[in-house]
Amino acid sequence: MRRSWLPLAPLIAISSLAAACSPSPAVISPPLGSAITVGAVSLDIADDQSRPSIAAATTDQLISDNHDTLLLGPSNDATTSRAAPVSEQHQVPMVSSGASSDAIFNNHYHYLFSVLAPHSRQLQGVVDMALAQDPKPQSVAILYASDSLSAEVAAATAAYAAAKGLTVVYGAPYPSGVNDVSAQLGAAAAAGAELILEVGHPGESVRTVQQAQEMNIQPKLLGFTDGPGAALFTADLRKAANFAVGTTQWAPAARNPISYFLDSFHYALAFAAQFGHMPDEHAGAATAACLTLEVAIERAASTDPAKVRDALAATDLNTFFGQIKFDDRGANAVKPVYVQQVQAGFAVLVWPPDVASARPRYPDPGWAKR
Numbered sequence: 001m002r003r004s005w006l007p008l009a010p011l012i013a014i015s016s017l018a019a020a021c022s023p024s025p026a027v028i029s030p031p032l033g034s035a036i037t038v039g040a041v042s043l044d045i046a047d048d049q050s051r052p053s054i055a056a057a058t059t060d061q062l063i064s065d066n067h068d069t070l071l072l073g074p075s076n077d078a079t080t081s082r083a084a085p086v087s088e089q090h091q092v093p094m095v096s097s098g099a100s101s102d103a104i105f106n107n108h109y110h111y112l113f114s115v116l117a118p119h120s121r122q123l124q125g126v127v128d129m130a131l132a133q134d135p136k137p138q139s140v141a142i143l144y145a146s147d148s149l150s151a152e153v154a155a156a157t158a159a160y161a162a163a164k165g166l167t168v169v170y171g172a173p174y175p176s177g178v179n180d181v182s183a184q185l186g187a188a189a190a191a192g193a194e195l196i197l198e199v200g201h202p203g204e205s206v207r208t209v210q211q212a213q214e215m216n217i218q219p220k221l222l223g224f225t226d227g228p229g230a231a232l233f234t235a236d237l238r239k240a241a242n243f244a245v246g247t248t249q250w251a252p253a254a255r256n257p258i259s260y261f262l263d264s265f266h267y268a269l270a271f272a273a274q275f276g277h278m279p280d281e282h283a284g285a286a287t288a289a290c291l292t293l294e295v296a297i298e299r300a301a302s303t304d305p306a307k308v309r310d311a312l313a314a315t316d317l318n319t320f321f322g323q324i325k326f327d328d329r330g331a332n333a334v335k336p337v338y339v340q341q342v343q344a345g346f347a348v349l350v351w352p353p354d355v356a357s358a359r360p361r362y363p364d365p366g367w368a369k370r
Helices: 052-065 077-090 124-131 148-163 182-190 202-214 231-241 264-275 281-300 305-313
Strands: 011-015 035-038 041-046 070-072 094-096 112-114 139-145 167-174 195-199 221-224 245-248 316-319 322-325 338-343 346-351
Touching (some): 052 070, 052 077, 070 281, 077 112, 094 281, 124 245, 124 338, 124 346, 139 182, 148 195, 202 221, 231 346, 264 281, 281 305, 281 316, 281 322
Parallel strands (some): 195 221, 221 245
Antiparallel strands (some): 011 041, 011 070, 035 041, 316 322, 338 346
């Protein structure tokens, strides 16, 4: 039987007793709205257009059109929040590559599983990395965009930082998409924050670095949920990007131990050979979701939804994407969120130490030394 792995997962129904992914890097990238067969696996693909308004109907249609249905996707929190209740109602397992919001997991769905670490842990690695340095920082300020997900992450980060002994000296939102965070940066600096962390979006991260440089605000570390690691971040900021850190669910350089499938290096090579570019965290998550569902099918020796659901709940798998083990909410309870730092113009993986490809550079030496 020819078995393949999926680099992308919009919303896919899988039928038939077979594996959906495999160590054989025969890559498939099926067109949306299609139905194809790979070996003994039938894949029906539907596009929810990343629109919450149609995610529930799309999920319901996939389930209605297929026998012994298993679901891959959706690819973000907003659509997952609409699709998950549908899969729950029909008692169909759904493995997501994009759900990370604790607000979704806290519903304790019985049939939803996500390979991502929960969003509430997104900046924990940055805090842990900073506290592992000598001398340790003592204080932190947290800026965050005004959307609900950013506020959720900011609150969780503040609680975690305080539990680890840091003093949270400042915390404030800014309007999403804003081009001016000078007031928040000034207040954070005035409060004496040694770490300034921002929960927001890539464009906001760029603007924050630019304004910090203009204002000569120099904490020991600038950390972001989005930005460092993205090509546009370094392209826009050039030398100013150096020493900033950002988080990611996965990077090709991650030296994760594996018990199944390819390691990160060979996965990235196979992906690049097929698509002409390296995989990012989203492609990695989609492949990991597919891989996890394959293993569950194999261990259940069935595509019966109830049996596969129980196999998913018992999953404990070491993959190129990291360890995958679900808590009672369906969240990946053990996988860390990794930290990348821009060094000499390139994003390198610096945390956790056991998967990192470089050591963190701390404290930031200042704008004049970039």
